[in-house]
Amino acid sequence: MTNVTLDKVVKRYGQIDVVRGVDLTIEEGELVVLLGPSGCGKTTTLRMIAGFIEPSTGEIRMGVEVVNRKPPRLRNLGMVFQDYALFPNMTVAGNIAFGLEERRAPAAQRAARVEAMLAMIRMEHLAGRYPSELSGGQQQRVALARALAYEPAVLLMDEPLGALDQKLREEMQREFARIQRSVGITTIFVTHDQQEAMMLADRIVVMNGGVIEQAGTAEALYHRPASLFIADFIGRSNKFQGVVERLEGGEAQIRLGGGCLIRTAAPAGVAAKAKVTCVVRPENLHAGRADLDNAVEARVLRRSFLGDSVDIMLELDGQEEIILKAGRADLANLPENGRLMLGFARRDVACFPASERTS
Ligand SMILES: Nc1ncnc2c1ncn2[C@@H]1O[C@H](COP(=O)(O)OP(=O)(O)OP(=O)(O)O)[C@@H](O)[C@H]1O
Ligand SMILES: [Mg+2]
Structure with missing residues (x-):
């Protein structure tokens, strides 16, 4: 477990800064939701934390270590994305074990960990199924278990529930909240859905046009919006x-x-x-x-x-x-x-x- 710090982070494509100086610390064990309209820079920010994109300027730190140039696989992250599909040719148990095998965990430890993850997502009875035999919600539960199996320091999620219908989405939000709290992992969750943000977050970071417009608890943003944009974006006005x-x-x-x-x-x-x-x-x-x-x-x-x-x-x-x-x-x-x-x-x-x- 670790904290994550963004220090004056900028991402420039050609002449355009799509992330324009983001300062943010995500505390150990905290669940921070990056929220904002389409194109405001949420995914770009998350991908810089993941290591798929290098910041143009500024620093990203995990704990005290600067990770700007560290490749994703060495950052000890768990990732769940909307389009980060399960391996179709592997069973549920195989998918969950994948990261452990990559890290050469001993067989006995691997089996124990897969069992614990299956219990956590309440899918013990489906361990032998293939992804095509699962519902959308079940697939996202497995993706979460796969991301958490090797006990990463930080969990990154980009619109993981975007493909689900409203009712299932709400059910999965409660499930994610329960699991994140029980594991206590530092989590950065991206969404453009303000209700989802309010339901999940310890702290909501609202981005607009590549900058942080306001950060705070759902209550603070709702009752004390710092701008018209926030008053409009969080809740109804x-x-x-x-x-x-x-x-x-x-x-x-x-x-x-x-x-x-x-x-x-x-x-x-x-x-x-x-x-x-x-x-x-x-x-x-x-x-x-x-x-x-x-x-x-x-x-x-x-x-x-x-x-x-x-x-x-x-x-x-x-x-x-x-x-x-x-x-x-x-x-x-x-x-x-x-x-x-x-x-x-x-x-x-x-x-x-x-x-x-x-x-
Ligand atoms: N590789 C790239 N080259 C140039 N521009 C890019 C690139 N990737 C993203 N952008 C631009 O950067 C801006 C931010 O994109 P980003 O994907 O971070 O938005 P987002 O907040 O995740 O939006 P959404 O809610 O639609 O997923 C957008 O205007 C996008 O067009
Ligand atoms: Mg995005």
Whole structure:
């Protein structure tokens, strides 16, 4: 087990930096998820850690050792990729034993290890099957067991669940989380699925355009997004465009396009008259509440029943279409087809300069 450090890591292809100075330490035993939109540099970063790509500048360390030029097979890594297929001509047990054979582990130790791995992935009864005789989820369990069998120091995974349908994907996320915790291995997991990141990660590192935009726990990113991009990318957000009308005593009053006024904590680096984007989570809007810091009138457009909750689509101020995630009280306060008062607290509004890019 070891920690992994990226120190001002840059990857340049021709004239373009696709990874633009990444600083990150993954602690021993930590599960870090690299999250971000397509093309933001997740796979490139992971492949530099794996050793398939050499950084243009900067340093990658495992423990105190600089590994920039060390070939992948000498880095003591386990890898699971979406397209890193099992060996089709080997059984489940053969696949799991492969890395141990490569490392010339004695036969008795090999057998014991394969047995332990099969138990870990709960597939003892399928040891003799070939990959073509397994489901997608079973194949990914075997790929994980194969990667962990020789007890690598670091586990790297690039969208390992990308090919699975939603239900199986969620089941495998729980399974991965259980196994990673029980083995306690330093893990870097790449995904573009924010729910998957929130489900798995000790810490989420959000990349955007080749840089780390924000890193933190799921809670921190959700409740204290550092930018509009993060507020938009992690969870759902309602966005209101407006102009700062007054700044006073740490409070900002913001005039929305359609005319109504809302109160927020004064956003950093924003002056009076500045254009801003305010963000409120769907669960922080409350139907029929005129007693909160902000009350705006909205018109109900439609509702969607989602099983564990109901989404109410609303039109605010004749302008923006917004979503309210309705609790029991909201549903009781909902008019049949008309206008309602929408309340929300000042502390539930995040506000950013409108010029900020969102992707
Ligand atoms: N060998 C290469 N030569 C030139 N450009 C490359 C090369 N490999 C990747 N890129 C570019 O680098 C950027 C980052 O690619 P990368 O594969 O790291 O993205 P990603 O975050 O993993 O995206 P996805 O979610 O789609 O897998 C992309 O714009 C890609 O086109
Ligand atoms: Mg990728």
